Amino acid sequence: MNKLLPYFIIFLFPIFSSCQNNLDLKEKEYKINKSNEEWREILTPLEYHVLRNAGTEKPYTGLYDKHFKKGVYSCKGCGEVLYKSENKYNSNCGWPSFDDAIANKIEYGVDYKIGYPRIELKCKSCGSHLGHMFNDGPKHTTGKRHCINSIALNFKPI
DSSP: OTTTHHHHHHHHHHHHHHHHHHHHHHHOOOSSOOOHHHHHHHSOHHHHHHHHHOOOOOTTOSTTTTOOOSEEEEETTTOOEEEEGGGEEOOSSSSOEESOOOTTOEEEEEEOTTSSOEEEEEETTTOOEEEEEESOSOTTTTSOEEEEOGGGEEEEEO
């Protein structure tokens, strides 16, 4: 049993880190603050799950995965403009992908929900979960892939 203790601790560390990380983020003050009840009134159950509980929509099901019209993408929670269409590309991952965001609109954090660290992307104005960032984006631009849930976005054509 004593030989298994280090493995047990290593296994539980990401879980406890994730719980603590989520607690800290939920207590953070944003420019736009609403109670859980207020969010539930304005969001559908799936939108609430993704934006407020850091859920994920199923791949290849979102409205903006294969959407390439010229315009801007804003946060579904608060309307803050986050991404420009010129930064969107087809990564074939099943979710909308961008190589960069509009400056100072995204909050970067770390989550351990699936057992290893990932860079979480959140709206800086309201704290809504958007998706995650990976280092497998286009090498000729930023090398980053902002993998965003369609349901976390609205689109406005230009």
